Amino acid sequence: MADLFSILSQASGSLSAHRNSAATASHNLSNANTPGFARQRAELQAMLPAEMINGGFIGRGAGLLTVSQARDRFIEAQIPGSMGQAAFSSAHSAALQGVSALDPDGGAGLTKAIGDFYGSLRALSQNPSDPGLRQVALSTARSMSQAFNRASQSIEAAKSGIDAKLTGTVAEANTLAANIADLNNQIQVARASGGEPNDLLDARLAATDRLAALTGAKPVPDAKGNVSMLLANGTALVNENRAAKLSLLPNAANGGHLAVQLTRTDGTGPMAMQQSEFGGEAGGLLAARDTTLDKAAKSLDTLAFDLGNAINLVHRTGFALDGTTGRDLLVTGATSAGAAGRLAVDPTVDANPSLLGAASSAGTVPGDGTALLALIGTETQALSTGLDASGALSNLISDFGASASRLAAAAQHDGALLDNVTAMRESVSGVSIDEEMINLTKAQRSFEAVMKVMKTTDEMLQTLLSLK
Amino acid sequence: MRVTDRSIFEAANRNVGAARERAELATQEASSGLRVIHPGDDAAAAGQIAGRRLDETRYGAIKGAVDAANDELASTDGALDAVGAALSRARELAVQLANPTYSAAQRASAAEEIDGLFKTVVAQMNTRVGQRYVFGGFKDGAPPFSAAGVYLGDPGVRQVEIAPGVRQAVSVRADVAISGVGGGTDVLGTLSALSAAMTANNIAGIQNSLNGLDAGIIQISSARSQAGSSMVVLDAASAASRAGRDAATTSVAGLAEADTIESASKLALAQRALDASLTASARSFQLSLLDKL
Numbered sequence: 203m204a205d206l207f208s209i210l211s212q213a214s215g216s217l218s219a220h221r222n223s224a225a226t227a228s229h230n231l232s233n234a235n236t237p238g239f240a241r242q243r244a245e246l247q248a249m250l251p252a253e254m255i256n257g258g259f260i261g262r263g264a265g266l267l268t269v270s271q272a273r274d275r276f277i278e279a280q281i282p283g284s285m286g287q288a289a290f291s292s293a294h295s296a297a298l299q300g301v302s303a304l305d306p307d308g309g310a311g312l313t314k315a316i317g318d319f320y321g322s323l324r325a326l327s328q329n330p331s332d333p334g335l336r337q338v339a340l341s342t343a344r345s346m347s348q349a350f351n352r353a354s355q356s357i358e359a360a361k362s363g364i365d366a367k368l369t370g371t372v373a374e375a376n377t378l379a380a381n382i383a384d385l386n387n388q389i390q391v392a393r394a395s396g397g398e399p400n401d402l403l404d405a406r407l408a409a410t411d412r413l414a415a416l417t418g419a420k421p422v423p424d425a426k427g428n429v430s431m432l433l434a435n436g437t438a439l440v441n442e443n444r445a446a447k448l449s450l451l452p453n454a455a456n457g458g459h460l461a462v463q464l465t466r467t468d469g470t471g472p473m474a475m476q477q478s479e480f481g482g483e484a485g486g487l488l489a490a491r492d493t494t495l496d497k498a499a500k501s502l503d504t505l506a507f508d509l510g511n512a513i514n515l516v517h518r519t520g521f522a523l524d525g526t527t528g529r530d531l532l533v534t535g536a537t538s539a540g541a542a543g544r545l546a547v548d549p550t551v552d553a554n555p556s557l558l559g560a561a562s563s564a565g566t567v568p569g570d571g572t573a574l575l576a577l578i579g580t581e582t583q584a585l586s587t588g589l590d591a592s593g594a595l596s597n598l599i600s601d602f603g604a605s606a607s608r609l610a611a612a613a614q615h616d617g618a619l620l621d622n623v624t625a626m627r628e629s630v631s632g633v634s635i636d637e638e639m640i641n642l643t644k645a646q647r648s649f650e651a652v653m654k655v656m657k658t659t660d661e662m663l664q665t666l667l668s669l670k
Numbered sequence: 671m672r673v674t675d676r677s678i679f680e681a682a683n684r685n686v687g688a689a690r691e692r693a694e695l696a697t698q699e700a701s702s703g704l705r706v707i708h709p710g711d712d713a714a715a716a717g718q719i720a721g722r723r724l725d726e727t728r729y730g731a732i733k734g735a736v737d738a739a740n741d742e743l744a745s746t747d748g749a750l751d752a753v754g755a756a757l758s759r760a761r762e763l764a765v766q767l768a769n770p771t772y773s774a775a776q777r778a779s780a781a782e783e784i785d786g787l788f789k790t791v792v793a794q795m796n797t798r799v800g801q802r803y804v805f806g807g808f809k810d811g812a813p814p815f816s817a818a819g820v821y822l823g824d825p826g827v828r829q830v831e832i833a834p835g836v837r838q839a840v841s842v843r844a845d846v847a848i849s850g851v852g853g854g855t856d857v858l859g860t861l862s863a864l865s866a867a868m869t870a871n872n873i874a875g876i877q878n879s880l881n882g883l884d885a886g887i888i889q890i891s892s893a894r895s896q897a898g899s900s901m902v903v904l905d906a907a908s909a910a911s912r913a914g915r916d917a918a919t920t921s922v923a924g925l926a927e928a929d930t931i932e933s934a935s936k937l938a939l940a941q942r943a944l945d946a947s948l949t950a951s952a953r954s955f956q957l958s959l960l961d962k963l
Contacts, residue, residue, distance in 0.1 A: 234674075234675055234676060235676055235679075298710065299708065299710060302708065304709050305707060305708055305709065305716075306706060306709065306715075306716040306717075306719035306720045306723070306926065307704070307706075307707075307719060307723070307926060308707075312720075313720045313723045313724055314723070314727070316724060317723065317724050317726075317727025317728060317731075318727065320727070320728065320731065321727055321728070321730065321731030321734070322731075324731040324732060324734065324735040324831060325731065325734060325735060325738070327735065327830070327831070328735050328738050328739055328742075328828070328830060329738075329800065329801070329802060331801065331802065331810060331811055332800070332801060332802075561808070565824070566808040566809075566824065566826050567808070568808075568809075568810070568811050569802065569806060569807065569808035569809060569810035569811065569826065569828070570808035570826055570828075571828065571829075572829070575829060575831060575837060578831055579835060581728065581834070582834050582835060591724075592720070592721050592724040592725070593721065595720050595721070595724070596717035596718065596720045596721040597717060599709050599713075599716050599717045599719075599720050600709070600713050600714060600716060600717025600718075601713075601717075602709050602710075602713075603708070603709025603710050603711075603712070603713030603714075603716040603717065604713035604714075605710075606708065606709055606710025606713070607709075607710045607711075607712075607713050609710075610710055621684060624680075625677055625680075625681070628674055628676055628677040628680070629671050629672045629673070629674065629677065630672070632672075632674030632675075632676050632677055633674055633675065633676065634672070634673070634674045634675060635675045635958060635959065635960060636675075636958065636959040639959045639960065639963060640959070643963070
């Protein structure tokens with residue numbers, strides 16, 4: 203029989219339900235700007251009647267069924283891939299935008315230095331015995347060598363900067379992988395005790411998103427509720443409640459730049475990782491360092507080596523003012539590897555401008571500049587690439603520029619895609635302050651109504667108790 | 671579509687950021703006057719700029735060398751002109767004093783003038799431009815003619831690059847023009863012989879020297895023609911180099927530099943867009959239930 207005390211009892215339960223609704227709205231409002239937070243809903247239900255009274259079921263008020271999250275699995279599944287792709291192209295593009303050595307006007311000054319060198323040879327060819335012009339020719343040869351050195355060092359500095367950034371990326375990825383493994387464990391424990399650990403799920407989602415952005419790893423859920431993170435080749439960064447560990451090691455075969463290694467989730471390894479196995483920021487940084495910048499550096503080395511050797515080949519046939527011959531003008535080294543970085547004027551010639559080979563024979567010094575005219579010819583001579591120095595330099599700059607331009611466009615495009623999919627997730631899971639204020643007010647009103655019920659019931663009890 | 675507060679703020683961040691970036695880029699372009707700074711700004715143009723810059727420097731250097739060679743040729747021509755004048759004067763004297771009416775004393779006096787003309791020719795042939803003796807061939811560090819008129823230079827002919835890979839001879843062989851190497855007339859030898867004939871009052875000797883003087887004048891005239899034709903070639907080469915350099919400069923400007931009107935228009939548009947973006951964002955923040963409850 204539904205007595206007045208049972209009304210008070212059900213009101214008490216209903217008050218609790220509405221208080222939970224208000225608390226959920228409050229939680230949502232508090233996390234309106236928390237990254238990865240998905241808004242929660244307190245789902246209330248009418249409590250089923252306990253018994254039939256005079257042919258009718260009297261209900262028992264309201265209770266909290268569950269607190270659920272607003273999520274769209276379809277949209278969320280697209281986010282890690284979008285984040286990885288956007289971070290890849292953004293990191294790759296940013297690394298190239300930071301290199302100014304190949305700027306057509308300015309930069310390392312390669313264009314001007316090469317032009318000035320040949321210009322000074324032209325002036326000297328008209329007056330080969332002039333010591334001042336000889337000094338100028340050597341000075342411009344030094345400037346040209348130094349311009350190659352600067353360009354090479356600038357590209358190398360960019361690669362070293364990527365190494366430094368990679369160190370931070372790998373450290374953060376390791377922390378995130380360990381966090382995800384730990385959260386997998388905590389979520390399993392929480393679920394075993396009943397209910398959905400919404401905030402732990404949010405934390406794990408934020409961590410998997412970030413790890414995807416850093417490494418390109420894809421989240422793979424399993425039936426037990428764990429999320430593993432797999433790289434492109436299937437190597438696990440996180441496997442259930444175990445995390446792999448990335449490490450960096452200087453690679454002598456790659457100029458001492460850092461190579462990535464991975465100690466597997468079962469503790470075996472470390473094994474060497476390839477650039478192609480990474481996406482995200484790490485993949486973009488590795489691609490910038492080991493493909494685009496490496497290609498530019500090698501093209502620069504080839505140009506320095508070929509041009510230096512072409513100049514030397516002709517200079518060796520020229521005769522110095524003392525009648526000697528067979529000297530190199532530039533030091534290029536034995537192979538093209540690193541040639542731009544070490545290009546220099548031969549120290550013997552550098553110390554004595556009269557040793558510059560200008561004449562075609564010992565008998566025609568000092569006024570013969572025929573060898574210099576031949577030397578000038580190297581400016582338009584086809585090098586090993588089939589292009590002359592100007593063409594090779596233009597090609598190098600255009601090729602680098604095309605990569606930079608393509609990646610900037612890709613970064614913009616991938617960023618827009620990520621913005622779109624993130625906005626779609628936000629549309630489903632994000633917190634609307636207006637909505638939550640309404641929900642809060644709604645819970646408050648219900649709370650006040652139930653309080654009124656309690657007050658009325660109390661008055662009814664007072665009335666009963668005052669009967670004499 | 672459901673709109674949340676965070677999406678409003680993130681969209682504002684994104685949109686204002688993009689508008690500000692466009693405004694910054696437009697400002698940079700308008701203030702620097704350049705539209706290509708990094709190769710990624712326009713890859714094809716960046717490569718061409720490097721090539722055109724080298725062309726600009728190359729043609730400038732060719733023009734400099736050609737102009738310097740032309741100046742030397744002008745000195746060469748001037749010296750040869752003076753030599754030609756000296757030979758003409760010597761011929762006048764020879765014609766005049768071959769007449770038997772002149773006395774031995776008069777011929778001795780003329781011999782002194784011939785000796786002076788000899789020295790003039792030697793001095794002209796030892797003309798120096800800067801540190802170089804222009805008639806010395808490749809041995810241009812010392813006077814090519816001794817006081818006795820012996821040629822000490824060599825047969826080297828200097829060349830200058832008048833276009834990439836194209837060369838032009840820019841010196842006159844004094845051993846040919848003056849000393850008669852290769853079957854010509856020894857001009858200084860002829861003057862010496864004339865002087866000796868004058869001193870010896872040898873009318874036949876004086877008459878004999880007339881042929882040599884005529885041949886010498888033609889020889890010098892031929893050398894001047896050679897220098898003159900080289901100067902014409904160099905003038906054309908200088909003009910062509912200047913045109914090449916100017917074309918390269920214009921090409922670089924077209925590739926690298928921003929159009930002033932277009933830049934100003936782009937800047938105004940970008941600033942207007944930024945203003946609109948800021949206004950719209952600020953208004954979207956204002957309407958909230960928080961302010962109404």
